[in-house]
Amino acid sequence: MLFASALLSIPLLASSVAGVPIKRQSSNSTATASNSTGSADLLVLKFANVLEQLETQFYTEALQKFQTSDFTAAGFADANVPIQQFTNIMNDESTHTTVLAAAIQSLGDQPISGCTFDFSSVLTSVSAMAPVARLVENVGVGAYLGAAHLLDDPVLLTAAGSILTxxxxxxxxxxVLNGGTAIPQAFDIPLDPQEVLAIAGSFISGCDTGITGLPPLTVTTTGSIQAGTSLSFSFDALSSISDTSTLSCQMLAGGMPASLSLPFDQCVVPTGLTGPVAIYVTNNTQPLVNNPRDKFLGNIVAGPTMAFIDNDPEDISSLAITGQVGNSVSNSTGSSSSDSSSTSADSSTSTATISPASASSVAAAAGATSTDSGSLSNNVGGVPPTANTETGTSPDGAISVSGWTTIPAPTSS
Known part of the structure; x- marks a missing residue:
């Protein structure tokens, strides 16, 4: 198929982006693929292209704005290290954008155009930019993973998977460049397109993606965010809700069968969480399942927003960082305030909470996180310890996945 060939020809198009996609030939021993793609496939392809445009523009503007001295001032031991990596990532995203556009055009359609990407609120310093780059890439991973079930064509699915990796x-x-754990979890969090726009939608204007995003969610907690921190929130509909007792705070991490459901006014970061965590506000206590096919979005009032919890410092970060990168906190007014303390990345842990819905779109705070395991009494419990527990079925019938145990809901007598 033309679009599949365009995507699978990335190595060739990287050196000659003007190359014409070649139709894939099917052997006699295999079924011949359809010569037309479904509307869902095309919508996914065009949405992915917008996200790649966003990523390309973000890195392009960042590298144009910040000088070597800006990176060293932010705490990098050698500015060439982050500059080289950001440049490599920018080139990859640019190639993804070009190849996806070629695939869309090979189907007789055109990529979504006219999009404007405004990063002025987050490109204020390298310390503000670096954690947003981390967020942008995390959203990219979640977007491709979450769209996999929407694709009908297996060749397109494989091609999209080659970008996901x-x-x-x-x-x-x-x-690593943000002083976090290089590979914090055994699983990633899939995100539906509506969830992706809840996080990144405020950066995008001037074009119609064909998808309506969920309402954005902002964490308004100030100061250090760590295990035991009580989180507070802001979202558009909050002022019209007279009784918040009906709301719930949901936290979802990779490998969890479903989210942890907590009372909205008692949303406390539990011990044992690590890596990226998606946070939602819902209008009931029902946990959100951790697969995009079956996740019900109708009860989501706002979110997700993302938090990065780094409770296991690694020596690799100290090779690139001498100080704490991205050490700013987002407050309810959307401004960004800098934490006056500078902490060495090899001797502390940090938690970064980022919400592009706020004016600053950045919140990152340093603070030690306890590694003691805890527990929460809900439909999902058994907060994972620092190391993953064995996956399998326990005597009581519960199923453990990467340390998260699904506990059957109590039955009424």
Missing amino acids: VEARHQTILN
Whole structure:
């Protein structure tokens, strides 16, 4: 198929982006693929192209604005290290954009155009930019993973997967450059397109993606965010809700069968969480399942927003960072305030909470996180310890996945 060939010809198009996609030939031993693609496939392809445009523009503007001295002032031991990595990532995203556009055009359609990407609120310093880059790549991974079930064509699915694996490599290096755990979890979080726009939609204007995003969610907690921190929120509909007792705070991490459901007014970061965590506000206590096919979005009032919890410092970060990168906190007014303390990345942990819905779109705070395991009494419990527990079925019938145990809901007598 033309679009499949365009995507699978990335190595060739990287050196000659004007190359014409070649139709894939099917052997007699295999079924011949359809010569037309479904509307859902095309919508996914065009949405992915917009996200790649966003990523390309973000890195292009950042590299144009910040000088070597800006990177060293932010705490990098050698400015060439982050500059080289950001440049490599920018080139990858630019190639993804070009190849996806070629695939869309080979189907007789055109990529979504006219999009404007405004990063002025987050490109204020390298310390503000670096954690947003981490967020952008995490959203990219979640977007490709979450769209997999929407694709009907297996060749397109494989081609999209080849981009997903590269986005995941970007995520790893950006975890390191932000003083975080390189590979914090055994699983990633899939995000539906509506969830992707809840996080990144405020950066995009001037074009119609064909998808309506969920309402954005902002964490308004100030100061250090760590295990035991009580989170507060802001979202557009909050002022019209007279009784918040009906709302719930949901936290979802990779490998969890479903989210942790907590009372909205008692949303406390539990011990044991690590890596990226998606946070939602819902209008009931029902946990959100961690697969995009079955996740019900109708009960989501706002979110997700993302938090990065780094409770296991790694020596690899100290090779690139001498100080804390991205050490700013988002407050309810949307401004960004800098934490006056500078902490060495090899001797502390940090938690970064980022919400592009706010004016600053950045919140990152340093603070030690306890590694003691805890527990929460809900439909999902058993907060994972620092190391993953064995996956399998326990005597009581519960299923453990990467340390998260699904506990059957109590039955009424």
